[in-house]
Amino acid sequence: MTGDLTTLPKAHLHLHFTGSMRLSTLQELAAGYGVRLPAALIDGDPLRLPATERGWFRFQRLYDxxxxxxxxxxxxxxxxxxAAADDAAEGSGRLEIQVDPTSYAPFMGGITPAVEAVLDAASTASRDHGLEVAVIVAASRTRHPLDARTLARLAAQYAGEGxxxxxxxxxxxxxxxxDTAEFAHAFSIARRAGLASVPHGGELLGPSHVHDVVAHLSPxxxxxxxxxxEDPQMLDRLVTAGTTLEVCPASNVSLGVYREDADVPLxxxxxxxxxxxxxxxxPLLFGSRLVAQYETARSVHGFSDAELADLARASVRGSRAGPTTRARLLADIDAWARQAEHRP
Structure with missing residues (x-):
C-alpha cells in the first residue's frame, strides 16, 4: 500500500488567484452577472494548447x-x-497564493483596497480552515515596468511571513x-522590504530565459x-544557490511545453x-489540483513515498513560512513518512 497523499503535509507555492477558482463558483458568478462563458472553460476537459504565441493567446483569453x-x-x-478550503483538504499547511491586484482595481477603488481585501480574506480563511494563507503580489510582463515598481512598493507596505x-x-x-532586465528595479524594491523574489521563468522559453531571470531578478x-x-550548468547553478523551482506538471502539458506527463523532467x-x-x-483551466501533481510524481515518475515526502519538505523549505510553522510542518511530514514506511 502507499501513503494517502491528501494527508501528506505540504506547502503550495504556485497557485494563481483567478486560476484557483472552482468551476462551480465560476459558473455561479457568470450566471449572476449574465456572462456567457467560453465552452472550453466549462466542458470539464483540461486545456490542451500548443506552446506557441497563438496557444498562449487562447489560454490568456480563457483566463481573462x-x-x-x-x-x-x-x-x-x-x-x-x-482556495484555502480546497488546499486544506489536500493536506496543505501553507498556501502562498499569487495575485495581480491591477486586474481587480477598477471595482475595488484601486490596487491598495484590492490587496487589502485579499490579505484580510487570507487571514480569515487561515483561521477558518486551519492553514496559513499568505500572499504574493505579482506584476505582469505585459505592462510597463513602472507599473511593476508601483506594485512592489505596495507589496512592501504589507510585508511579513504569516x-x-x-x-x-x-x-x-x-x-x-x-524585457526581464527592465523589471530589476521593481524586484530590488521588493527585496529591500524582505520579500521573496518569485518570478516566472523557463517554461515557454528555454534555459536562456532562466539565465536572464537569475541574472536580473535574483530569484x-x-x-x-x-x-x-536542458542546461546542466544552469541547473547546477540553481542547485548551488538553493533556488526553489515551482514545478507544475499539469500546466506544462496543458500548454504544450511537454507532450505528456512522462516528458516533464521532474x-x-x-x-x-x-x-x-x-x-x-x-486548476480552473488545467483541471488538476495539488494532490494530482504528487500523484503524477508517484504514478508516472516512480517516486516512492519517501521521495514524495522529500518533495513536500522542499515545498516547506521553499516557502516563506516562519520558523514555528516550518518546524511543525516538517515534523508532520516526518511522521507521515514513518507511517508510510511501516504500512503493509
Whole structure:
C-alpha cells in the first residue's frame, strides 16, 4: 500500500488567484452577472494548447474570461476562502497564493483596497480552515515596468511571513513579452522590504530565459523553471544557490511545453539536487489540483513515498513560512513518512 497523499503535509507555492477558482463558483458568478462563458472553460476537459504565441493567446483569453466574472469584493473573498478550503483538504499547511491586484482595481477603488481585501480574506480563511494563507503580489510582463515598481512598493507596505501578509513579489504572464532586465528595479524594491523574489521563468522559453531571470531578478524561487534541466550548468547553478523551482506538471502539458506527463523532467531535476516544490498553477483551466501533481510524481515518475515526502519538505523549505510553522510542518511530514514506511 502507499501513503494517502491528501494527508501528506505540504506547502503550495504556485497557485494563481483567478486560476484557483472552482468551476462551480465560476459558473455561479457568470450566471449572476449574465456572462456567457467560453465552452472550453466549462466542458470539464483540461486545456490542451500548443506552446506557441497563438496557444498562449487562447489560454490568456480563457483566463481573462474567467477573471471578468470577478466583479466585487465579495467575489474576491469567496475565491480566497475556497482556495484555502480546497488546499486544506489536500493536506496543505501553507498556501502562498499569487495575485495581480491591477486586474481587480477598477471595482475595488484601486490596487491598495484590492490587496487589502485579499490579505484580510487570507487571514480569515487561515483561521477558518486551519492553514496559513499568505500572499504574493505579482506584476505582469505585459505592462510597463513602472507599473511593476508601483506594485512592489505596495507589496512592501504589507510585508511579513504569516497569514494575511505579503511574502513575495512575482512576475507573470507570457515569458516572450517584456524585457526581464527592465523589471530589476521593481524586484530590488521588493527585496529591500524582505520579500521573496518569485518570478516566472523557463517554461515557454528555454534555459536562456532562466539565465536572464537569475541574472536580473535574483530569484529565491522560479515559477516553473523546468527548462533549466536542458542546461546542466544552469541547473547546477540553481542547485548551488538553493533556488526553489515551482514545478507544475499539469500546466506544462496543458500548454504544450511537454507532450505528456512522462516528458516533464521532474526526475531529472530532483536527481540533480534541485529543490522542487510541486504546484497546481491554474486548476480552473488545467483541471488538476495539488494532490494530482504528487500523484503524477508517484504514478508516472516512480517516486516512492519517501521521495514524495522529500518533495513536500522542499515545498516547506521553499516557502516563506516562519520558523514555528516550518518546524511543525516538517515534523508532520516526518511522521507521515514513518507511517508510510511501516504500512503493509
Amino acid at each position: 474570461a474567467a477573471r471578468a466574472c470577478v466583479r466585487s469584493e465579495a467575489d474576491m473573498r469567496r475565491i480566497v476562502d475556497e 497569514a494575511g501578509e505579503v511574502v513575495g513579489f512575482g512576475l507573470s504572464n507570457d515569458e516572450r513579452r517584456g 529565491d524561487r522560479i515559477g516553473h523553471g523546468v527548462r533549466a534541466g 526526475r531529472r531535476l530532483v536527481d540533480a539536487g534541485a529543490r522542487v516544490a510541486l504546484g497546481a498553477d491554474d
